[in-house]
Amino acid sequence: MVATQGPGGRALSNTATASVRVVPDALFDCTDVIGKVYDDRNANGVQDEGEPGIPNVRIATVNGLLVSSDAEGRYHIACAAVPKEGTGSNLVLKVKAGDKVAKDQLLGVIDSPDLRARLAQEQSNADALRTEALRAEVDGREQRAALRSSYENAAIDLQTARNDLERQTKAYEAGAVAGMQVEKARDALEKARITAAHAKDGLGLKDDSLKFELQAKQQALQRQQLLVKDLQRQVAELELRSPVDGQVGQLLVAERANVNAGTGLLTVVDLSALEVQMQVPESFARDLAIGMPGEIAGNGRQWKGLVSSVSPEVVNNEVAARLRFDGATPDQLRQNQRLSVRVLLDRREKVLTVARGSFVEDGGGRFAYVVQDGQAVKRPIRLGAQSLSKV
16 A cells, blocks of 8 residues: 555555465364265266165265265265365376386476465565565655755755855945845845755655665565565475485375375385395304405396495394495396395305205215216215305
8 A cells, every 4th residue: 555646646655565365264164065975867967856865875085984875865074174275185196106216306296276376476475565666766766866956956046045145245345235135145045055954954864764665675575585485495395306216115195185294105215225135144144244245146137245234133043134236236126126145255266166955964064975977976075164055
């Protein structure tokens, strides 16, 4: 609101602004839903004559509440869940579980009409404040120009009064005019001096006033811009983007579901940090050390690995250890996939490695049968390092 000098004229007062926000009344904030289940025989979406209501139909709400239709097919849901400000009304997913995603890739969008409408409203308020600040700057320059013109005119009048007093004084000394003319010229000079001094002081005060007024409008604009920036951040957060290069793990909500603030939506697995966990018998765990080389096998392929951690806790006579890939993580793997792992605890040259068999337990591993020329020949052996699958 601003006072002007006639319709469309110059502003005569400061501009008053106010932001009005419409909020739900607490008494009517709880929404009720009333409906009817009927036999739409002609499939036109309207209950016509001869289309009876269907009783005892169970209806489920998004919160899991179950209601049943009455004898005429009518039902009533008290305080039904409806979207509110700051709550996404619809979730649209752009990916599925198991999809490979890149960093900053769009995963889904939460539609919040209230938040977007508020952003548009506050942006409009910011534009109005920007226009007012520019108008105040123009009006300030116009008023200052008018005051400077008044001050310059007063300065000219002062100089004119000085010149007139000088002329009257000379004329009086020459006997051409009476002394009253000199006094009159002296009074006019004093009046012109006072007027010029007031004009100068008024120009300085107006400069300070215009400066403070413009500063206040600019600060109001800055506050509004900060509010708009915060709303833009909230709207941008409605777009779900992948934080890392990885794979979509689990979808925690259904498509087109109503979601509240802080609700988990989906998980993204960082494949670059993927590690393989293995359970090692306690008897072998003492020989494990971080950095030991190993082999990881799966999907018909093998990859080199390194022991990255060994748990100090023993559970069911086993110790948990982890291997990380020595190099780039393969793309074919996924979370919770079962793989085969082999860790090299010791390396010896010129030894024979065979699959672990019954000969290890039979006879204490002191002899084995070797097939030679179609006959099994018993030979003494000496076992070295052993694993669960090889000797």
